[in-house]
Amino acid sequence: MNSLAQTALGVLPLRARKPGIRENGVDIGLSPTSLEIGTKRLRIGETCAATFAVTGYPAEVAAGWLEPLLAFPARIDVSVHIDPVPAPVAADRLRKQRARLESGRRASAEKGRLDDPETEAAAEDARELAYRVACGEGKLFAVGIYLSVYADTDQELTDTCAAVKSVADGMLLRLVPATFRTVQGWCSTLPLGLDVLKLRRTFDTDALATVFPFTSADLPLSHSGVSAGSAPGPVLYGVNASGSGLVVWDRWACDNHNSVVLARSGAGKSYFTKLDILRSLYQGVQVLVVDPEQEYTRLAEAVGGTVVELGAPAVRVNPLDLPKSASGSSDAVRRRALFVHSVVSVLLGAELTGGQRASLDAAILAAYAQAGITDDPRTHVRRAPTLKDVVELLANTENAEATSLAERLTPHTTGSFSGLFDGPTTTATEGHLVVFALRQLPDELKAIGTLLTLDAIWRQVSDPDRRQRRLVVVDEAWLLMKEPAGARFLFRMAKAARKQWAGLAVITQDAADLLGTDLGRAVVANAATQILLRQAPQAIDQVADAFRLSAGERTYLLTATRGQGLIVAGTARAALTAISSDQEHVLATSDPAELEALSSPNPNAHDEEESPW
Structure with missing residues (x-):
């Protein structure tokens, strides 16, 4: 392997050992304790690993098509490297590709051969993609997909790799091992953002979007x-x-x-x-x-x-409040009166009769008028009447239904339940x-x-x-x-x-x-x-x-x-x-045992927890 690549990637020579950064006697460095390099496999410390690159893809894919590999019940790292292809370069590549496909089609036609379905489909796809790129509806990307399989023993790694390849075959994916490039392949699957293998395939925007988990x-x-x-x-x-x-x-x-x-x-x-x-x-x-x-x-x-x-205490909500928006409506008073009908129905736990609705509506409008509020939006900034004012107007009428309604609402204005309605809104x-x-x-x-x-x-x-x-x-x-x-x-x-x-x-x-x-x-x-x-x-x-x-x-x-x-x-x-993360869990939990633990005298108990995110 090139020594410059070794230096740039931090790759260790065969069987070399190098301790990582140590803190309080614990090795926390990024480099492995040992690395044994084989033709197709690596031994990273006590773990065996093998890396594969995806070189063949199906003609059509659906959203989340990598899910079978991501959900495989084994230790697998899957990396996707994406590099955008500049529009002029993409257009030139598509033009050359279309020329090669068209040349092949014409050569077959001159020799009297039957049309090749794969060539015809490829030519049609290249034509459609070229027009989409030209119109700015899509872009091209150079994509490399690699996966590293880990196991504790060589035999377990062999069995796991066989199972992974079987799943990939079912997805119409062609996996090739990183033969004689095991270190480069493993580094390409580490969270370093380095694609050392450079086994790329060109994707358009829609196809690339389906790759993401x-x-x-x-x-x-x-x-x-x-x-x-x-x-x-x-x-x-x-x-x-x-x-x-x-x-x-x-x-x-x-x-x-x-x-x-x-x-x-x-x-x-x-x-x-x-x-x-x-x-x-x-x-x-x-x-x-x-x-x-x-x-x-x-x-x-x-x-x-x-x-x-x-x-x-001292927290009140006035159901007769009017909106004080600059673009107030002239029918705001009538809309608020209709809402007060709903409020009274809920307070009484029953629907109002026709006579009760008539009496209540008259009392509401009279209470607004008494407060100097009319249909003119300029009057809506004045202090709104309260439910107590409405009940007093109901009680002062000679209508038996209105008087009965006032008596039933009295607990909510001057009685036990009056704390919520006995004044203007304070919230x-x-x-x-x-x-x-x-x-x-x-x-x-x-x-x-x-x-x-x-x-x-x-x-x-x-x-x-x-x-x-x-x-x-x-x-x-x-x-x-x-x-x-x-x-x-x-x-x-x-x-x-x-x-x-x-x-x-x-x-x-x-x-x-x-x-x-x-x-x-x-x-x-x-x-x-x-x-x-x-x-x-x-x-x-x-x-x-x-x-x-x-x-x-x-x-x-x-x-x-x-x-x-x-x-x-x-x-x-x-x-x-x-x-959830640890911090979110602390805010979201309602378990009494956990809440009791959170209120413990040790204020630093939760600061030491490490978030999984």
Whole structure:
């Protein structure tokens, strides 16, 4: 081997030994302790290795076609070296290739031979590719693919190499060993970015895209790739449970940006959602969370987000607040009045009668008029009336239904449940991550608190003066789906979120509440991304019917471990396992034992952990 190449690559001579960099008596260097070079094999320390180069490829490939090699149950390093070919060079090569193919075709025709199907197909492909390169629709790349196989003994390496070659033959790949170039081949598979073998094949853009392990044959390529916008892009959801590839997904490239996560309690749905939130924040997406169990407050505090604790002292939400946007609408008062009808229905736990609706509507409009607010948008900056003002107007009428309605609403204005409505709004919903924590709300106010929170979020999402990508997360959505008015509101939000450049993520552990009603099924139907984690045996039949699961998928969801599940997008689906770094795990876990350990007196206990990333 050339001595200059040895120096440049840091390759050691035959059987030479060189200790690496040592720290605290431990060898942490990059160089191996020993290297024995053979004709077709290497012995790296106590490990045997053999390197192969891919020199033959099938005519057509699908997305993720390298997955059988990446998922092979053995120690294998696969490296892909890519060098772009300049456009003038690519055009000249294609011109010469087309000339050679055309010359061969004409020579065969002159001698009266039959057409060669392979030559005809190659000529047609070269012609199409030349036009695509000329039009700027594609580029050419010089690609080299190499793999190193490792084993503990020579016999084990022989058996493993035979199995790998058998898999490659089934993929129509031709593998050749790096004979007499074992060191160069091994170095080409190390994470050094060096292609020493230089056994290249020319790929176009589409063919090269299918090589990457980030594309999956289980998911459509249009969704698993980078979206048309500059940012954000795909989010890592986990690893493929049936292979070694990654499952990345771009909700913003789908027909709509909504998602649904269904799982039984303890299956990891909140953990998965927190990872999705964190990775969306990395890309500049604003996230707003409805958190009934106060599971997201640690995450918000860690990333500098805002926590709004409804039910806490001095925290109020006024359902009669009007949007104060510069482009205010003249019908804002009437729209807000209609929303107050929904609020009252949820507070009373029943639909209003026709007489009650008439009385309530008159009282709402009178309360706005009393505050000096009319249909003129310039008056919308004035202080809005409160629910207490509406109830007082109802009580001062001679209508029996209005008086009865006022009496039923009194606990929410001056009674035990008045803390949420007895004044103007005090919450601020600004920031890159806003968590509406509802745990401190009494059970009787959980549904209305969720409804008011969704309304506050929707007003921020639909503000035409502040357009940006937003993700709205509604955890434990079954609390809202129990109320007819709340279910209808959630449905309307699912239908219109896409038009406001937002996505709605619905998470629930009670599949029956979501799939047992027409509105709930409509929310699922309007979610382009559907995540199914471990399911309970009592709910699997309903889930299987709604998502058309096969018998194998049913069994998989019943036996899945925590964090395992299916991602469903139309007819495409893939099995996945959620993964996280050590730092993400600390923020995402809700295990009481782990939280207790995290609050231990030793502040440096977690700083010493090494992230797998």
